[in-house]
Amino acid sequence: MKASAKTSQFIQAPSIPGPHEGYMPGFGNDFETEALPGALPQGMNSPQKCNYGLYGEQLSGTAFTAPGHQNERTWCYRIRPSVKHTHRFKRVDLPYWKSAPLVDPDVISLGQYRWDPVLQAGGTTWLTGMRTMTTAGDVNTQVGMAAHVYVVTDSMVDAYFYSADSELLVVPQQGRMRFCTELGIIDLAPQEVAILPRGLVYRVEVLEGPCRGFVCENYGQKFVLPERGPIGANCMANRRDFKTPVAAFEDREVSSTVTVKWGGQFHVTQIGQSPLDVVAWHGNYAPVKYDLNTYCPVGSVLFDHPDPSIFTVLTAPSGVPGTANIDFVLFRDRWMVAEDTFRPPWYHKNVMSELMGNIHGQYDAKPKGFVPGGMSLHNMMLPHGPDRMAFEGASNADLKPHKLKDTMSFMFETRFPQHLTPFAATEAPLQDDYIDCWGDMPKLFDGTPGVKG
Numbered sequence: 001m002k003a004s005a006k007t008s009q010f011i012q013a014p015s016i017p018g019p020h021e022g023y024m025p026g027f028g029n030d031f032e033t034e035a036l037p038g039a040l041p042q043g044m045n046s047p048q049k050c051n052y053g054l055y056g057e058q059l060s061g062t063a064f065t066a067p068g069h070q071n072e073r074t075w076c077y078r079i080r081p082s083v084k085h086t087h088r089f090k091r092v093d094l095p096y097w098k099s100a101p102l103v104d105p106d107v108i109s110l111g112q113y114r115w116d117p118v119l120q121a122g123g124t125t126w127l128t129g130m131r132t133m134t135t136a137g138d139v140n141t142q143v144g145m146a147a148h149v150y151v152v153t154d155s156m157v158d159a160y161f162y163s164a165d166s167e168l169l170v171v172p173q174q175g176r177m178r179f180c181t182e183l184g185i186i187d188l189a190p191q192e193v194a195i196l197p198r199g200l201v202y203r204v205e206v207l208e209g210p211c212r213g214f215v216c217e218n219y220g221q222k223f224v225l226p227e228r229g230p231i232g233a234n235c236m237a238n239r240r241d242f243k244t245p246v247a248a249f250e251d252r253e254v255s256s257t258v259t260v261k262w263g264g265q266f267h268v269t270q271i272g273q274s275p276l277d278v279v280a281w282h283g284n285y286a287p288v289k290y291d292l293n294t295y296c297p298v299g300s301v302l303f304d305h306p307d308p309s310i311f312t313v314l315t316a317p318s319g320v321p322g323t324a325n326i327d328f329v330l331f332r333d334r335w336m337v338a339e340d341t342f343r344p345p346w347y348h349k350n351v352m353s354e355l356m357g358n359i360h361g362q363y364d365a366k367p368k369g370f371v372p373g374g375m376s377l378h379n380m381m382l383p384h385g386p387d388r389m390a391f392e393g394a395s396n397a398d399l400k401p402h403k404l405k406d407t408m409s410f411m412f413e414t415r416f417p418q419h420l421t422p423f424a425a426t427e428a429p430l431q432d433d434y435i436d437c438w439g440d441m442p443k444l445f446d447g448t449p450g451v452k453g
């Protein structure tokens with residue numbers, strides 16, 4: 001695949017190996033990083049004059065008075081204050097990037113749905129290539145989420161974006177992208193994920209295209225690591241495997257645009273320079289990436305299939321304990337060892353809504369039809385489970401230890417019903433025959449005791 005033009009023009013301290021290699025480990029740590037020596041004030045946030053003539057500016061990710069363990073903010077030392085970047089807005093239309101609430105009377109959302117991978121002609125950027133599949137909750141009251149699929153072929157050139165509405169969890173499935181952000185650079189490939197915090201300005205470059213993947217747009221409280229409970233201090237996602245970029249900045253005076261998502265609408269402003277001009281920063285509100293292959297799955301070691309919450313990578317709380325606004329759940333390669341057990345996911349009806357995407361390989365409950373790049377939706381209280389082929393295979397399998405190889409799928413699970421967008425219902429490659437995968441499930445019951453089928 002052809003690499004698109006690269007536009008990164010960052011300046012970093014000579015000791016830092018290179019934009020794509022400079023990351024700091026930890027989740028929610030208090031980091032400090034500077035791209036020029038001495039740019040970061042020590043012992044205080046607001047000196048009368050900052051070194052290098054920089055401006056000090058705070059980015060508040062939570063309310064000032066949020067409890068200490070949730071309070072997130074970052075102090076930026078930048079060439080210009082952000083207010084010089086973003087004013088005099090004009091409304092722009094990005095017709096495929098939708099926000100909740102969006103309940104189209106012509107669209108039926110209840111049901112079991114599955115889509116083939118979305119394909120698109122070229123010429124799309126991070127903004128124009130975003131296609132909303134479902135929305136849930138309400139962007140204005142900051143509850144719920146949207147699930148998107150993107151196809152991106154072109155880099156954003158002198159064009160920048162931020163979402164005031166949401167943090168974005170990015171799950172690439174194909175291609176490689178670079179997120180050039182105010183706080184540093186994240187390179188992202190399939191089987192990695194990134195979180196772009198609410199309010200953070202960035203542009204997206206295509207390193208190897210076309211790029212396709214999924215985005216969970218979280219309108220609510222930020223993603224955190226789930227409680228491990230009796231599992232203890234280790235396994236599942238470990239904090240040190242999350243990587244936050246070191247400071248990197250651009251000092252470029254060139255006519256540019258900043259597009260802002262705010263209240264479900266998009267607005268653009270024209271500026272005369274790159275807004276990625278943060279030379280140094282410290283704080284705990286920052287973008288992060290995570291390699292899904294570092295996720296240490298814990299599962300059944302004797303019998304039965306535990307609830308999939310055992311595979312939660314990240315959870316965005318809703319305010320109701322244990323009932324997430326969003327859980328991000330990973331089904332990766334692992335050993336299946338349970339004895340005398342139907343090993344795939346059980347048949348299920350759920351108060352939560354389950355949107356799944358396939359990143360790589362085959363999913364055990366759906367050996368056919370749920371392909372990499374594809375998505376499925378099993379909405380609130382809509383039954384689902386293994387298809388006939390998976391049921392028959394697993395009911396008759398020789399239950400020796402078996403490794404599920406070449407498999408990586410995920411779930412965005414929300415407590416709110418997910419509403420299909422018109423794009424998901426009509427333009428996207430919806431599989432009309434999806435529910436037929438259960439249509440010919442045989443009746444095995446014949447009134448007599450004993451094992452059947």
Ligand SMILES: O=C(O)Cc1cc(O)ccc1O
Nearest residue numbers: 307308345346348354365384
């Ligand atoms: O395949 C699914 O739809 C998700 C799922 C996974 C699992 O391990 C148990 C139940 C369930 O619905």
Ligand SMILES: [Fe+2]
Nearest residue numbers: 348350354378
């Ligand atoms: Fe389920």
